[in-house]
Amino acid sequence: MVSEQAARRSMLKRYILMAGLMILLALTSAAWIKYRNDASLDVNENLDYCVDQARKTLLQIPGGALMPRSIDHDKSSWRYVPIEDWTSGFWPGTLWYIYEATGDEQWRVEADRYTRMLAPLSQRRAMDHDLGFQMFSSFGNGYRLIQDTSYKEIILRTADTLATLYNEAAGTIRSWPGMVKEKGWPHNTIIDNMINLELLFWASKHGGDKSLYDIAVRHAETTMKNHFRPDYTSYHVVLYDTLTGEKIKGMTHQGFSDESMWARGQAWAIYGFTMVYRETKDRRFLDFVQAVIDVYLSHLPADDIPYWDFNAPRIPHETRDASAAAITASALLELARYVPKSKSDYYQEKATRMLYILSSEQYQSRNRNASFLLHSTGHRPNGTEVDASIIYADYYYIEALLRLKVLQ
Template identity: 60%
Template sequence: MKKIVVGLAVVLGFCMCTHKPSGTLDVNKALDYCAKQTQRTLTELETDSGIDYTMMPRNIMADEQHWNCRKATKEEWCAGFWPGVLWYDYEYTKDKQVLEEAENFTHSLKFLSHIPAYDHDLGFLVFCSYGNGYRLTKNPAYKQVILDTADTLATLFNPIVGTILSWPREVEPRNWPHNTIMDNMINLEMLFWAAKNGGNPYLYDIAVSHADKTMKSQFRPDYTSYHVAVYDTITGNLIKGVTHQGYADSTMWARGQAWAIYGYTVVYRETKDPKYLDFAQKVTDVYLDRLPEDKVPYWDFDDPSIPNAPRDASAGAVVASALLELSTYLPNGTGKRYKDAAIEMLTSLSSDSYQSGESKPSFLLHSVGHWPNHSEIDASIIYADYYYIEALLRLKRLQEGYGVLG
């Protein structure tokens, strides 16, 4: 019965969300909404014995009203997003209670800086939490955690292949000798940061090598991306490009393309090499050209059930945030086009069609986690909220005449 309800929600809910974004986006109103929802979540996490700071909000299914939380372990790749949401909310509200909770939840991830790498997700886990924490507080203890974790992430780098191994656990069961997923592009930011903030300068070289090999091997001629690149560990050559979370090996999985847009924007920021700026635009343009009218993507651009396929608000939020930054590196015409596209995306995401409103304490509805695994379909997911509030803060800074980065 539950599957039927979710299926109907997908068919009915997403068919209603196809209109072009309308109205003017009020950034402060949207951020006030995020602040209200953040307080709702904090209240929900309270128990008679207080808050368990090792339990992180992860998702709310379509037919649910409350967060499903998961223990902050090395396996829980999303554990850094809720602390990151709190840091962003504190940045906007300057609420000292939110600051205290951000510190408490962030501290629960310190263990990641002194254990062996489980997989590539250390950037998501630590830079979204400790990275934002250090940016806002300059706490030297936070800096050390980031530097130590960057060194740990670097242990997954294979110099023969030239990329970071994403999933050690998938090497044998899938016969993927060295696998690199597009999500890994986001973790490079922590390596770049560490290299210029007292860490090993070699971390910069690892990040550049990873970006270059991914650019060469993990994209099709039309600049759509493979979710997973499988490499030979002896020659370093590409064996094949496949998917793990997309519809098929040959399709454009929305969130994978979103990671590429965001990732290469960061690589350009950190290197100022124009080839990355050019590439960021190419992977962006193929995404923008295929968006539906309301600018929020279907979970996979090639799902044959479109227009009855689920949307992925998380991919929309990631791209909106990335395009606001990318727009600042380009001449007025191109830059304005990307900025305007980001505002259209945020306008849709801030509408009743996508905001959770009173129904749930999350920010957004309608994200897809892992369709092939039948997991988190048409759900509120914490990383959608993280990139949504990040994008809103970036737009607010631009509107106030500041740089896009805090």
């Protein structure tokens, strides 16, 4: 009798334990479903936040052709740069995204005003590869939204100017001509340059010379061949013999070391090769970019926001790079459109998780300054823009939010 009662009690305990486990699993599943359905990330609320922050910047920005670039972690005011700065296109580009999000004529007027300030860049010889960052973020987004023919003319002229930096022997666009004199570098190409290919692709399809398409594809092919280690991590810089085009070496300029995975560099590669697949539909680029993103994702810390370099020596006490997270999130949301559903769901979930963290109190600037995000890292080895708010982080953050809104 006693043993029978003990057996019943034991069975009852098992039932209670099983019931508790089932409830716990149900709650966990409900929370997961809630996250998968993006209920915990209110895209419209965060777009409204971006609008409010941009309005603060409009009230602060001085007169003249100056653009906001960054806010140091111990400051509350923007540092402004002239139109020649490589980041100058991100502020007008951000304004175009705000206009896209709101449809408010005020933002169209402001976006157009700041975009037209960059027009002189299309009439000068190419000083470096950054014309794509400067002119396609601004005029490119503007033309997409309002179809102004004067914008188209400027984009086409700028693409021809960028193409003058192409070296047929090497098969890439030179990134920094000034480094020849400053550091004695020969023909040099940085991974960031992948983003500027979009300007060439667009121009070749909208009235520009067809050779621009060929240059962009050749640059991507050469970068795919020479810019990556066997594990698909990227060098920041590759040097080529200017005359023969032979690869001399891979190295870094802004990463921790020549062999480390600099977070923003890997993000540029992910974004750039996703765009190249979109423009070419060449399966080689789609297969390749998945390998590049998978190694990035596999090395992320628990909150999915990378340290400025994945191999920096003081992790977990190194600074993060919110800009790399924003770039990657935006790229993942596009890449999710091109891969099978199982991987598409995974990429979209990871991008949503990144945006969820970036939209938290820890990463949004809110009342601390007028930018969107905190905790980006610009040039850590040089000690500049470390743990700062940086305009390109804001640009890719709002771009990613708009891409996610379309997918919802």
